[in-house]
Amino acid sequence: MAAEGNAPKIFPSSHKTVVILDHSPFMAEACGQTVDFDILPKQSRAAPGIIPLAPLAKSLWTCTVEAASEYARVVYDVYPPRSRDKLLKFVITDTEARSLNSWLEEEQSLSNVLQGLAVVGPPSDSDDAENCSVMHGLAMAVESLCEGSEKQLEHKASLSDPEEPVVNKGRVVCITTVKSQGHIQMLEECMQEAIVQHNKIAEAADKLPITHCELVLIHTVPVGADNNIQDQPNKEVSSLLSCEVHSVHSGRHIAAKLALLVQKHFHLTSTTITGIPMKEEQNASTSANYDVEILHSKDAHIEILKMGSTSQGYDSSGFACSKDSFGRETVILKWCTPKTNIVELQYCTGAYRITPADVNSRPSSCLTNFLLNGRAVMLEQPRKSGSKVISHMLASHGGEIFLHCLGTGRSPLEDPPSISEGSGGRVTDYRITDYGDFMKENRLMPYPAPQDGQILPEKEAIAVLERTTRYWPLVISDTIIFNMASHTDPLPTLITKAALTEDEVVECQKAIYHLVGMESRSEPLPIPAMGTRGKGPKRDEQYRQMWAELDTLLRAHASTSINHQKVLECLQEIRRPAEEAKESSRKAGKKEEVVVKEERVMTEQSTAELAWQEIQRYKAMSERERSDFERGNTNNDHFRHRQQTEVSSPPIKKLKTSLEDSQGKQQGGPPSLLAIWTSRINSKYNSRHCEFAGRLTAEGNKAELYVNLQKDGTNGTSDKPSGVKQEKRGP
Structure with a gap:
């Protein structure tokens, strides 16, 4: 286990990066991209007697060195060597491998690397091309990764267990020219074998075995030359090695590729500052707007990057962004000159070092000098709609330029927001005075070191805070018992204590009896007026709410001790008779209502059943029986025979009479279904003949x-x- 304060630390692949430059005779060829060296204007070149200079062409080696130097400059500017977080080591390989610097802090600088490159010089055609191989550089790169950096050695020395391994990752960037896909596979196998062999040696030589290594092969050829090597995404060769291949032309293409890779390898992003007012060099009386691209840590735009960006000019949130022809994405921020004093302290959520993407351009130089002279620049996010948002600020500290992320929300340095502007609408009745007293009662103060067996003061304070906040309404309108302190004291204060004495239990019971006396005398409760036109709930409802709230408070603290439980039992014993009486009356009223409802349902069901039975009998009659039934003649032989066959059923006339007596007009109720049907039949037959x-x-x-x-x-x-x-x- 690691010692206290020295938790296991993982060093990422970007902690140590080895850059291998191929110094073989092939790199002496021209890059295929010319540079106009003639400084005379075009009008002077056409004059007689002036011979224009021929354009120059850089070699592959020169373009590679310039791109690699720019790669190192960006890393050293954003992550200075004194931080010892991001380290670079340059290796030159031809017939043998040579290292230009080490992992030591004093050798981590761009000037030291450039001096080493100047000593090496350009590649020569006289070198033995057959003996030149990039494998020498790969072997030295693996050996260099096994060497621990200063931070890694310090971390290893701080471990309590010397045998505990240190996670050692690294990256190798190799710029060379490969012949075929088989050549790439051979380099991968060489790298894999070298890692395995050096890991065995590292255990015996007190070095750090390589946990994982990333190999980045950059295949470069002159501009316009055939390039039959395809890009290869990152793939796992083994558990110790992963490899990716980039195929690119030389000249400006390899410079753009390394500028893109440095952002990917070191978690950087690009920002373009637009609308910078700058005076013209030829005419100082006029000014024009320029753009400057800067590189910095991606964390400076973490809020924008969360929203996701597109190449359509604006991201999903409406902020501006763009991509260049090489696929590099940049966030656009606009130069802003607000009417506030920049000297004032700004509310910043982070500050990150920056470096210009093109350090030698005139706009970048002017912006850098402007900031180093003590000025500060506010940057806003251009949006398609809505008000502008000033989100960043550029300022220098100690000779270094930082991009400050400004809080777009409310700053704690400003006036505190109105308490009525909280979430959930406009609330104006917070218990502000009670909350102030609550904070005073829970202040922390210096305390001497506790003795053996004594409870830590911070734990005791947390316990008090937990008991106090078990039930603590925030709004005045949400409580009754805390608004009538003169009647409930000292119950709310005593119930939050860790232990209650017998006398304190009696005091709590007295407060409960006092509230019972108020209810028996029908005294109004001192609560604020609520509702429409100051009309709140009725007095009985107010007391019901008060008892319910008091029960909630006592139940929240009943588990603290036995005496707390006694206070709750006192309240329950007092309220039990009243609750039982209300419950019995409620049940009696409900039972009577159920009985009346059942009788009504049974009466309706029996009436409906009788009506349907008589309708069915009427339908089963013959024409003669129906005629006699309509005339009221029951002495018919057919009707008498039907009555004898239906012994179990009452006579229709009798049912009709009883039904009419029960729900007819004589009773004042609505006519039955049979009466309605009979009346309809009578009216139908009466219309067919004269009576x-x-x-x-x-x-x-x-x-x-x-x-x-x-x-x-x-x-x-x-x-x-x-x-x-x-x-x-x-x-």
């Missing part, structure tokens, strides 16, 4: 026959035999 005049005039809709016979019988002149009864027939 007998005698029925309409007779009493009870029955006309008497042989009226004269009755009269004659009274006079003794009747011709009917005696004993014959008078029949009453229908029409």
Whole structure:
């Protein structure tokens, strides 16, 4: 296990980078890209007697050295050697391999590397091309990676266990010319074998075995030459080695490729500052706007990069970005001159070193000198819509230029926001005074070192804070008991203590009894007016809310001790009779309501069943039975036979009469379904024939026959035999 404060540290692949430059005779060839060396203007060149100079062509070696030097300059500017985080080592290989510097801090500088390159000189055609191989450089690169850097050696010395391994990763960037894909495979095998052999030697020589190595092969050829080597993405050759291949032409192409790789290898990104006002060199009275590209850590744009960018000119959030012809992406920030004093302290969330992408250009030089003279520049993000956002600032500190990330939200250095501007809408009734008292009661103060067995003060403070905040409403309108402190004290204060004495339990019970007395006397509660026009809930509802809140408070602290539980039991015993009475009355009312509802349902169901039974019987009648039923004649033989067959069913006339009596107009209720059906049938048949005049005039809709016979019988002149009864027939 590592010692306390020295946790296992993983050194990434970017910690140590070996750059291998091929110094073989092939690198002496021209790069195929010419440079105009004539400094005379075109008008002077056309004058007679002036012989223009022929354009120059750089060699492959010169272009490679310039691109590699720019690679090192960016790394040393963004990560200075004194930080010892990003280290570079240059190796020259031809018939043998030579190292230009070491991992020591004093040798990590661009001037030291350039001096070593000047001593080496350009490649010569007289060198033995057959004995020149890049494998010598690969072997030296593996050996160099096994050597620990100063940070790695310090970390290893701080480990409590000397046998604990140190994670040692590295990267090898090799610029050469390969012949074929088979040549690339041979270099991979050579690199793999070298790592295995040096790892065995490193264990015995007290060096650091290589955990993993990244090999980056850059195949370069002159501009315009045939290039049959394809790019190869990063692939795992083994658990110790991964390899990727980049095929590129020389000249400006290899410079752009290494500028892209340095961003990828060291977690950098590009920012273009647009709209920089700068005076013209020829005419100082006029000015023009220029653009300057800078490189810095990608963390400076972490918020923008989270949103994801595209090549359409704006990212998904509306911020400007662009890509060049080489695929390099840059974030666009606009020069801004606000009317604020730059000397004032700015709210920054981070500061990162920068370096110009083109250090020798006039706009980059002017911007650098402007910042080194103590000036500061505010940068805004151009957007398609919305107000401008000043998100970054350029300023120098100690001779180095930093890109500052400004907080786009509210700064803690400004006035505090209104408490009514919190989340969830406009809230104006926070318990500000109570919260101030709460902070005073929970202040931390210096305390002497605790003795053996004594509880640490910070742990005790955390325990007090936990008990105090078990129930602590934030808003005045969310509480009742904390708004009537004169009636509830000292209950809310005592209940948060870690232990209660018997006297304190009695004090809490007295507070509960006092609230019971207030409810019995129907005293109003001192709570703020709520609702429409100051009308809050009724008094009974207020007391119900108060008891519920008090129960919540006591339950939150009931598990603290036995005496806390006694306070909760006191409240429950007092409130139990009232709750039981309310519950019994509620249950009685509910039971009565259920009984009435069941009776109503049963009555409706029985009425409906009788109505449907009579309808079914009516449908089963014959035409003669229906005619007699409509006339009310039940002495028909067919109807009598039907009644005898349906012994279990009551007579239809009786059902009809009983149904009409139960829900007819005599009762004042709505007519039954059978009554409605009968009325419809009667109206239908009445419309088909004229009613007998005698029925309409007779009493009870029955006309008497042989009226004269009755009269004659009274006079003794009747011709009917005696004993014959008078029949009453229908029409």
